[in-house]
Amino acid sequence: MQAPFPPDESTRLNALHQYEILDTAPESDFDDLTRLAAHICGTPIALVSLVDENRQWFKSKVGLDVCETPRDAAFCAHTILQPDLLIIPDTLADERFAANPLVTSAPHIRFYAGMPLTNPQGFALGSLCVIDHSPRQLRPDQIEALRILARQVITQMELRRNLAALQRTALARQQAEAKLAASQAQLQAMLEHMPGFVALNDLEGQIQLVSPGWRQLFAQGQPEPAGRHLSEFFAPERVARLLAEDQAITQAGKAMTFEEKIVCADGLHTYLKVKFPLQTSAGEIYGVGLIALDITERQQIEAALRESEARFRIMADSAPVMVWMTDPQACCSFVNQPWLDFTGRSLEQELGHNWVEGIHPDDKQFLLSTFLSAFDTRLPFETEYRLRRADGKYCWILERGVPRFTPDGSFAGYIGSCLDITNRKQDEAKLQALTCQLQQQNDQLEEASRLKSEFLTNMSHELRTPLTSVLGFSKVLLEQFFGPLTPKQQEYISLIRSSGEHLLSLINDLLDLAKIEAGKLDLNLEAVELAQVCKSAIRMVALRAQAKQQQLVLKLPLACEWVVVDPQRVTQMLLNYLSNAVKFTPEGGSITLSTRIATAAELADQNQPAAQSGVQWGGGKDSSSCERVLTAADYLVLSVQDTGIGIPAEKQYLLFESFQQVDGGSNRQHEGTGLGLALTRRLAEMHGGTVSFTSAAGQGSTFSVWLPLAAPFA
Incomplete structure (x- = not known):
């Protein structure tokens, strides 16, 4: 239970x-x-x-x-x-x-x-x-x-x-005694370090107590003041004045404030004195207490501050921009004379929140939101809005503001400047209109380029069909399936075939260029033997080199054994370089195909194609071109070096541009379309690489293809 x-x-x-x-x-x-x-x-x-x-x-x-x-x-x-x-x-x-x-x-x-x-x-x-x-x-x-x-x-x-x-009582007493001792120590420390002194007198001027700061009034060697009369330390007229102050306080029964300049041992000081009656528990006044603070430094600081404010106003009023300042509550506390001249208003009309009256109605809400948001975050801000000028016209203003802080880190408000940017806004509007016009023209050019590529593609296909027949029939005739040919007939038919092959090569180049510009040419990447690609390109130009008694060399050993590329396109790039070398190298010259591994830092020091046609090449890195190259740690560099005629510096800007030839004109000595190097550059870039070259007139040339060894290509 x-x-x-x-x-x-x-x-x-x-x-x-x-x-x-x-x-x-x-x-x-x-x-x-x-x-x-x-x-x-x-x-x-x-x-x-x-x-x-x-x-x-x-x-x-x-x-x-x-x-x-x-x-x-x-x-x-x-x-x-x-x-x-x-x-x-x-x-x-x-x-x-x-x-x-x-x-x-x-x-x-x-x-x-x-x-x-x-x-x-x-x-x-x-x-x-x-x-x-x-x-x-x-x-x-x-x-x-x-x-x-x-x-x-x-x-x-x-x-x-x-x-x-x-035990609690004893502990409380110990704590009370410790607190009292700490309070007395704090009071003593305060009296010793306060910028002034404290004194207690009776009604007759007899000194009862003084703090250590009293001694700074006198030279060393003065007697202990406690228990002595004021007359032992001050002149009679000053004693009379001090006693008159005490009498006024006892009669009024309340504290009074006085300011007095005192000649101390180290010079003239200004003291702020607060005197108050000393009373018993019954309310009887038995003496006068004095707290004297040395305000000399404060007065000096206030004078310096007034001078600084005067200088600031002169500088602000002389500034070529409008200057404003706020307090911590986001109320305007100052604007300079240029602001007042611009708005045609008085300082009183702009202070507080009145300055917003001149803001364009459509901009007011946005500006206030920006302004108050900056006050919440204590961050600098910049904004644009329209402000009414003295003639009533609204002008565009660029305003910047930064937070102000006191020496102790407290937020003091914002200070900022305003600049009339109306002319800039008008220029921007004109520039925007011009930009739109240029964009329209650019769109038209792109459309024309697209139509050109489409035309070239269609024409290439239309030309290849009959040309293939011409090449096929010429081959049949040369093989004499329909009876023997005279030497003259063989010569003419051989010219027909070589001209057809040249025309087919031109058509193929045009077709490749059109596909690249249209974004329709894809790479077929695969792992291939580098030696096979290089030897294949060498074989294709070997007969032409032999005809000019040129030495054609593949430099061994190769830089690597296998590489991931489109073998057909790499062969095409090498063939373009080798064909040009054979074409522009005199009889008996030499042509060398070499390979090496290079870093991205080495690539940065190479001559690369300029971003636009008409820009002459110079030594060193072309930044606009480098931005088009996929960043890689290492590159496979395929270089073709010849002992040919070289390229004059003033014509090097024509290289790698479509339909441009160094020896262009009606009297040119070498045939060509100007597409080979342009295609090589485009194909290298499709591989994530680039091209480079060095050349000097009469000293030969070296053309290189840079292919990244890591090949994350699309």
């Missing part, structure tokens, strides 16, 4: 908590009483139990391992309802406890005797109890001993609480 709560339970619990004993560590004073109770009563278990809201907690225990049990099963919850000892000889025979879990299971209580622990205020806080595992009775002397021991438990609790209270 669960014990009911006492009628004064909340008050009882409050009394228990005042002892601050719950959940504290074991203490020998209580453990001795518990052991004594178990010994006197001859029981295996004895407890000092305290009953709080939900449990009984054991301050001391003998024969039991647990520290607490739930209140609804606690025997002591019944004990605190009793005025005296509660004895249960046999728990199984008592219907209140027969089914109690502390009886039916560990610790198997069969006998219980508990004495309430009642404090001096009459509240039962818990019990001193003894427990046995067998039914039994207590003798009268054991019962009396339990009563005495219970009173001793309460006595120990009272002593414990009183000792804690004394």
Whole structure:
């Protein structure tokens, strides 16, 4: 059966908590009483139990391992309802406890005797109890001993609480004394380091107390002022003036402020004096207190600040731009004369938030949003808006603002400038119109280029069909399937075939160029042997080189064995270089095809095609061209070097441009269309690489293709 709560339970619990004993560590004073109770009563278990809201907690225990049990099963919850000892000889025979879990299971209580622990205020806080595992009775002397021991438990609790209270009192006193000492030390430090001094006088001018700062008024060697009269330190007329001030204060009964210049040991100083009456607790005035602050430096700073502000206004009014300033609340606090001249308004009309009256209605909301957002973030800002001029016309203004901060880092507002950019805006409008016009022209040019590419593609296909027939028939005739030919016939038919092949090569170049410009030429990348590609290109020009008694060399060893490229297009690039070398190298000259591995840094130092036609090549890197090259760590460089006629510096800009030839004109000595180098450049760029060359008139040329070894091409 669960014990009911006492009628004064909340008050009882409050009394228990005042002892601050719950959940504290074991203490020998209580453990001795518990052991004594178990010994006197001859029981295996004895407890000092305290009953709080939900449990009984054991301050001391003998024969039991647990520290607490739930209140609804606690025997002591019944004990605190009793005025005296509660004895249960046999728990199984008592219907209140027969089914109690502390009886039916560990610790198997069969006998219980508990004495309430009642404090001096009459509240039962818990019990001193003894427990046995067998039914039994207590003798009268054991019962009396339990009563005495219970009173001793309460006595120990009272002593414990009183000792804690004394310790708190002692600690509070120590803290108060330490606080007083710290306060006195702070006061003394303040008096010693304040920029002035403090003094207390009686009504007759007798000095009662002064701070160390008093001594700065005099040269060294002056006597201790306390207990002496003012007349021992000051001239009679000054003493009279000081006493008159004191009299005025005592008559008014309130503090007064004075400013006085005093000649000190180190020169003239200005002091701000605050004098106040000294009163007893009854309100009787018995003297005058003085706090004197040296404001010499402050006055100097204020004078310097006034001078600085005057200089700032002169500079701001002389500036060629409008200048403004705000306070931390985003209110305008200053505009310079150019602003006032521009708007035709007075300074008073512009201060605060009145300056927004001149903003164009369509720009006002945007400007205020930008302005206030900058105040929230404390960041610089720049914006453009229209401001009404004195003649009523709205002009475009470029405004910049930056936050201002005081020396201690506090936000002080913004300062900014405004510049009339109306002319610039008009120029921008003209430029935009011109840009639109140029864009339209560019679109037209692109369309014309597209139509040109489409025309070239169609024409190339139309020309290749009959040309293929011409080449086929000429081949059949040369093979003399239809009878023998005379030498003259063979010569003419050979000319027909070579001219046709030349024309077919031209058509193929035109077709490739058109496909590239239209974005319809795809690379077929594959891993190929570099030697196979190089030897194939050499074989294609070998007969022409032999005809001119030229030495054609493939330089070994090659830079690498395998490379990922479009073999047909790489062969085409090499063939263009080799064909030009054979064409422009005199009889008996030499032509060398070589390979090497180079870095991106080396590429940056090469002559590369200029971004636009008509730009003469120079030594070193062309940045616009380098931007078109895929960045790679290493490059395979295929170079064709000849001992030919070379290219004059003034004509090198024509290289790699479509339909351009160095020896162009009606009297040119070498045939060609001017497409070979242009195609080579385009094909190299499609591989993610580029081209380069070196040449000098009469000294030969070297043309190179740069192909990245890593080939992530689309």
